[in-house]
Amino acid sequence: MTSKSNLVLIAELQDMIHDCLKDYVSGDEPVAMVDFPDYKNVGDSAIWLGQMAYLSSRFDKAPTYISSLQDHSHEKLNEAAPSGPILITGGGTFGDIWSGHQELRESILERFPNRLVVQLPQSIHYKSQDHADRMARAIAKHKNFVLLVRDEESKAFAEKHFDCRVHLCPDMAFGIGPIQPLAATEFPVLAMLRADQEKASNYDFSAYPDVPVEDWISESRTPVRIAKALGAAKAVVSLDPERIRGAKLNAAAHNRFRRGIRQISRGQAIVTDRLHVHICALLLGRPHAVLDNSYGKVRRFMNAFSGGTDLSYKAESLDDGIAWARSQAGLGAAA
Structure with a gap:
């Protein structure tokens, strides 16, 4: 391809x-x-x-x-x-x-x-x-x-x-569509790996103490509540309950999405098993090595649509993915 x-x-x-x-x-x-x-x-x-x-x-x-x-x-x-x-x-x-x-x-x-x-x-x-x-x-x-x-x-x-x-x-x-980073780069390599029931493996990072390991399924409730309130307030002049509720939910989605983009933006290169970290990295133009989830969802999608760019790499293992990500960040295979 x-x-x-x-x-x-x-x-x-x-x-x-x-x-x-x-x-x-x-x-x-x-x-x-x-x-x-x-x-x-x-x-x-x-x-x-x-x-x-x-x-x-x-x-x-x-x-x-x-x-x-x-x-x-x-x-x-x-x-x-x-x-x-x-x-x-x-x-x-x-x-x-x-x-x-x-x-x-x-x-x-x-x-x-x-x-x-x-x-x-x-x-x-x-x-x-x-x-x-x-x-x-x-x-x-x-x-x-x-x-x-x-x-x-x-x-x-x-x-x-x-x-x-x-x-x-x-x-x-x-x-x-294409998006811009929302945070300064902090790490040469950032691992964004599933912590839920779709994870394929409990990866061992003992050999990579310099690589932060995170997921994006935790949040502070307060910013989301505030976003919902502000979204609803902007739509309240319509006096339409459905429009107000829609504005509240859309504001929450924007808040969560910005949180995720700020998180990804901190890595110069990414290692992930999440489909939407892969997709968001493509929207950001950020290089990333991709592992699979528990039932092959990520690799199947890449094979169908999104594997045809040098920004993404189908990693065969955690070691393989980190080595590729290090090379993209201008590092050698080992820190």
Whole structure:
């Protein structure tokens, strides 16, 4: 594969996203967007902001209904957006690892059998065939479900098990576009590794005392609360409860995303097993070595879309990734 700049890659992937969605979203109809990620993982906030940026840049619109897993209401959705597509947030929750999000997805299909429901780009992973069969039955009953997936393996699984339209589509975080660092460089190499149930290994950093090891799923609640309050205050003049709630949630996503970008910006080169650290590093133009998560999600996405740039390196091991990152930071293989 010929290497390309991150700017060229980002533009190409944005066009691919539009090719997948242009037949399902229009400027005339309202849009509902559900499953806002009101939690600490920065990557999911990046997805959300990319979705919002896509609607704004391509259709000059915002959703008329927004909900999170905690506050979703089928009745309020129907009141605020009685027609038009229902968009379900993309990510890595399609399957049975993150059950709450899957249950919301299935309940939407059951409650809105006559509405177009579009699942924005997801990676699919089921541990139980029974759970996959349950989703297949929900899709078969619905008849108007569109499933966007982020890798070839998910596409093959969906086409085999689900009776719906399936499209291979890049991650929506690319809708954000190129971004600038938000902090000064502090470390030649920074490791950003999962600390949740998708981690592939408990990596041993005893040989690398100079490499900080962090994740981005912890946060102080106060800045997020303040961001939500300020976002709601800016929208209060509208007197529209749905618009106020949407502004509050969007402000939280921006706060979390900025936190993650500040964190990544501190590394001259990155080692990561998080898909959205990889994607955000591409948006930043920052070199990074990539390990995989527990079920191959990161490597599958790189193979489908984002592996064609010199900024990213598919590391075979932690040692391999750190050695490559050191070379990108102008260091030797050992500190």
